[in-house]
Amino acid sequence: xxxxxxxxxxxxxxxxxxxxxxxxxxxxxxxxxxxxxxxxxxxxxxxxxxxxxxxxxxxxxxxxxxxxxxxxxxxxxxxxxxxxxxxxxxxxxxxxxxxxxxxxxxxxxxxxxxxxxxxxxxxxxxxxxxxxxxxxxxxxxxxxxxxxxxxxxxxxxxxxxxxxxxxxxxxxxxxxxxxxxxxxxxxxxxxxxxxxxxxxxxxxxxxxxxxxxxxxxxxxxxxxxxxxxxxxxxxxxxxxxxxxxxxxxxxxxxxxxxxxxxxxxxxxxxxxxxxxxxxxxxxxxxxxxxxxxxxxxxxxxxxxxxxxxxxxxxxxxxxxxxxxxxxxxxxx
Amino acid sequence: xxxxxxxxxxxxxxxxxxxxxxxxxxxxxxxxxxxxxxxxxxxxxxxxxxxxxxxxxxxxxxxxxxxxxxxxxxxxxxxxxxxxxxxxxxxxxxxxxxxxxxxxxxxxxxxxxxxxxxxxxxxxxxxxxxxxxxxxxxxxxxxxxxxxxxxxxxxxxxxxxxxxxxxxxxxxxxxxxxxxxxxxxxxxxxxxxxxxxxxxxxxxxxxxxxxxxxxxxxxxxxxxxxxxxxxxxxxxxxxxxxxxxxxxxxxxxxxxxxxxxxxxxxxxxxxxxxxxxxxxxxxxxxxxxxxxxxxxxxxxxxxxxxxxxxxxxxxxxxxxxxxxxxxxxxxxxxxxxxxxxxxxxxxx
Numbered sequence: 001x002x003x004x005x006x007x008x009x010x011x012x013x014x015x016x017x018x019x020x021x022x023x024x025x026x027x028x029x030x031x032x033x034x035x036x037x038x039x040x041x042x043x044x045x046x047x048x049x050x051x052x053x054x055x056x057x058x059x060x061x062x063x064x065x066x067x068x069x070x071x072x073x074x075x076x077x078x079x080x081x082x083x084x085x086x087x088x089x090x091x092x093x094x095x096x097x098x099x100x101x102x103x104x105x106x107x108x109x110x111x112x113x114x115x116x117x118x119x120x121x122x123x124x125x126x127x128x129x130x131x132x133x134x135x136x137x138x139x140x141x142x143x144x145x146x147x148x149x150x151x152x153x154x155x156x157x158x159x160x161x162x163x164x165x166x167x168x169x170x171x172x173x174x175x176x177x178x179x180x181x182x183x184x185x186x187x188x189x190x191x192x193x194x195x196x197x198x199x200x201x202x203x204x205x206x207x208x209x210x211x212x213x214x215x216x217x218x219x220x221x222x223x224x225x226x227x228x229x230x231x232x233x234x235x236x237x238x239x240x241x242x243x244x245x246x247x248x249x250x251x252x253x254x255x256x257x258x259x260x261x262x263x264x265x266x267x268x269x270x271x272x273x274x275x276x277x278x279x280x281x282x283x284x285x286x287x288x289x290x291x292x293x294x295x296x297x298x299x300x301x302x303x304x305x306x307x308x309x310x311x312x313x314x315x316x317x318x319x320x321x322x323x324x325x326x327x328x329x330x331x332x
Numbered sequence: 333x334x335x336x337x338x339x340x341x342x343x344x345x346x347x348x349x350x351x352x353x354x355x356x357x358x359x360x361x362x363x364x365x366x367x368x369x370x371x372x373x374x375x376x377x378x379x380x381x382x383x384x385x386x387x388x389x390x391x392x393x394x395x396x397x398x399x400x401x402x403x404x405x406x407x408x409x410x411x412x413x414x415x416x417x418x419x420x421x422x423x424x425x426x427x428x429x430x431x432x433x434x435x436x437x438x439x440x441x442x443x444x445x446x447x448x449x450x451x452x453x454x455x456x457x458x459x460x461x462x463x464x465x466x467x468x469x470x471x472x473x474x475x476x477x478x479x480x481x482x483x484x485x486x487x488x489x490x491x492x493x494x495x496x497x498x499x500x501x502x503x504x505x506x507x508x509x510x511x512x513x514x515x516x517x518x519x520x521x522x523x524x525x526x527x528x529x530x531x532x533x534x535x536x537x538x539x540x541x542x543x544x545x546x547x548x549x550x551x552x553x554x555x556x557x558x559x560x561x562x563x564x565x566x567x568x569x570x571x572x573x574x575x576x577x578x579x580x581x582x583x584x585x586x587x588x589x590x591x592x593x594x595x596x597x598x599x600x601x602x603x604x605x606x607x608x609x610x611x612x613x614x615x616x617x618x619x620x621x622x623x624x625x626x627x628x629x630x631x632x633x634x635x636x637x638x639x640x641x642x643x644x645x646x647x648x649x650x651x652x653x654x655x656x657x658x659x660x661x662x663x664x665x666x667x668x669x670x671x672x673x674x675x676x677x678x679x680x
Contacts, residue, residue: 025494053493059523064482064516071486074471075421077493079486094513098476099483106462107472108454109677143678167680 003187009179011153011188012042012118015160016080018192020050023078026164027054029069030082030118031062039084040120040179062088066095066117070169073115074103078164086121086173087133100169101144112167116160121149121173122216122267123304123315132304132311134268136214139171140244140277146170146197147244151178151218153186155242158195166197175216184219198246202255206235209325210255212278213265214241217316221265224321236325244274252278253286260291261328265321270298297324352577353553353564360415360579361572366639370648372414372571373634376406376627377652379430382439383602385656386429386446386460390606395446399460402430404569404601407626408533409434411574412501412596416529416582421469421487421500423480425533427600428473431503432463435470439656443663451666457677477538478508481530482517488526488591499527499585501578507538509552518591522559525590529581532593533568535600540612553595561591568596569626572633599624 006014020026028043028050034057037044047055058065062083069079083089089096100113123132140147146168150156156174163170178184203218204225211221218240225236237255241248256262262282264275279294300314326332348359361369383403389395402409409430413422424431432442437453445452446460453463464472471487474480484502491498508514509532521528532552536543549555556563562581567573574596581592599621603610610618634640640648 027493059516059519061516061520063513064485064520067482067513067517068486068489068520071423071471071483071488072490072493073486074466074483075487075490075495077490094476094479095482099474099479103472104680105677106454106458107464107466108452108457109680110454111464111466111472112680114680146679 005185006153006188007180007185008153008156009042011157015157019164026078028080029056031058031084033082062091063095066092069115070100073113074111078114080116083119085131086119086135087130097142101142113169114167116163116170116172118172120176122175124177126308128306129303137274140274149173149215151215151240153188157188158193162194162197177216197243198248200248200251201240203240204238206237208235209261210237210259211263212239217265217267220318223318249281256286256289262294263324263328264296266298267315268299269301270296271301273298292328295324295328297321352566355564357576357580361575369639372410374648375410375434377649379406379433381652381656398605400427400605401602402427405598407571408568408574408596408598411571412578415575415578420498423471423484423502424473425503426477437465439659440662443659444666447663449666450669456669478504478511482513485517485521488528491527501529503531506534506543518559521591522561527585528591530593532595534595535598539604553593556593563593565595568598569624571630
């Protein structure tokens with residue numbers, strides 16, 4: 001029997017639809033999520049299926065979108081708030097960082113804030129500095145938030161369902177280049193399923209070096225692993241963190257027991273980036289496992305530029321990842 | 333000599349209606365049981381004495397960080413919260429003790445929280461600016477000025493979707509009315525007809541910034557025009573006027589007619605916080621507002637109306653002092669939290 005294959009975008013939509021069918025407290029709120037179907041078409045058709053009350057179009061007020069979602073979550077709803085571009089979470093940073101993330105703690109554990117903030121992140125679309133950022137480190141830094149960045153359709157569905165069912169605010173960052181690209185379609189079960197938050201996945205086994213990545217960088221790491229296997233018989237192990245917070249360090253360390261070498265790949269600017277945290281924790285807890293210094297392959301330390309030539313220079317590509325792997329293997 | 337407020341006199345009139353800022357509003361207060369009228373006086377005493385004690389703790393260094401006192405504004409919190417139902421939600425402000433007490437918080441547990449004790453409402457993790465009691469519908473004070481405005485709006489959305497008949501009272505100050513989220517939230521509430529009573533406590537200063545310099549309009553409630561909603565400005569030191577107005581608009585919200593913006597004119601007697609030298613205002617100005625103290629005006633009104641005797645009033649205030657002494661004892665004798673719990677309650 002032919003197994004059904006769908007895109008990342010379709011997997012995200014299916015996750016929302018299936019949970020909303022089961023749970024009346026779940027609703028979608030955001031800019032242009034109704035008739036328009038969301039800026040990237042993720043919620044296309046959901047207005048017809050669930051109606052205006054549950055697929056709630058908003059004015060351009062990111063702060064109010066997140067604040068309203070937070071207030072409704074504290075009082076018993078389970079909102080999914082869509083922020084069109086992850087860059088725009090900065091407009092709602094008070095609501096995210098000072099309110100949603102901290103309500104439970106500030107109130108001594110006597111409230112919960114079950115909500116998901118979905119946002120499209122990442123560059124590669126030629127959309128320049130304010131529509132291309134990877135801001136996951138900003139939110140992963142804040143206690144009280146969970147942060148998820150799926151790399152493929154199967155994970156996107158299972159992780160989003162888990163995020164919606166989680167009783168904490170979860171920032172769910174989707175990658176624009178993964179949404180519709182047929183290259184990344186995958187078999188995704190039709191039934192409802194969850195992938196627990198805080199569980200990394202060894203997506204490709206290998207014995208020579210560990211590549212830790214998230215989101216689109218996992219896919220790029222696969223390409224590099226293929227090339228290195230063909231060219232030099234190097235076997236890369238690719239660990240997809242899937243959830244940035246909580247971080248599944250154990251899976252990273254167990255991979256390092258085998259390989260002893262670590263390259264961390266991220267699209268965001270390296271300075272203060274999330275992979276700095278991974279590198280620090282590995283250095284603190286797994287130094288003895290390392291046969292070589294840890295290397296980060298990350299975005300250059302500038303805003304995402306407009307010209308495609310410059311953008312390609314800023315964001316890590318397969319060449320840079322390959323070079324990084326060879327460097328850690330002392331083969332550069 | 334305490335000036336009695338004109339509107340209190342008005343509310344004593346035999347007619348069942350009063351006109352407040354152009355709105356014909358029924359005198360719901362007149363129909364109340366005397367016990368409730370007395371209970372509201374008691375609540376105002378509770379807030380006043382609680383805050384006086386809090387100030388003492390600040391001076392003695394037993395309350396650290398910062399704290400914002402509600403003294404002088406009691407009629408707004410008490411009048412508004414008594415005008416809605418127990419099941420309704422409130423969100424409080426940067427200056428939140430008054431709303432919390434008016435909503436029915438236990439002052440033992442509140443005082444314990446201010447002292448950072450394990451037995452406090454937030455197990456010592458919130459303090460003055462984050463006191464909340466979600467189980468009684470108090471969604472919390474807020475350390476961010478205006479931080480509650482959109483949270484209240486979200487609670488209003490919950491009411492509209494699945495808790496029909498409930499409403500939200502959202503308190504915020506004049507300073508908060510200039511935050512960007514004020515606009516986003518009120519606009520959203522207005523397009524969705526959410527049952528939220530936005531109460532702007534205009535106490536004349538946002539920290540040191542006078543309202544007359546922070547706004548180019550003379551009435552903050554005029555912002556109602558931007559959202560196509562009802563709104564008005566009332567005397568926030570007149571409990572009867574606050575009660576009647578909020579009651580009127582609570583019915584309006586419950587009927588699904590959408591949000592409303594009520595500006596309550598009041599004044600904070602104390603500085604913005606403990607570190608405020610108050611160089612931006614004169615003693616005369618403070619004194620003139622202290623003459624408009626909401627408590628004696630209301631007390632005289634109850635006595636004149638034959639609801640309360642001088643002796644009963646003294647007894648009432650005595651009870652409050654006794655209860656507060658109990659709260660102080662409880663808070664002081666309570667243990668501090670176990671340091672080992674510092675990372676608990678981050679996640680559900």
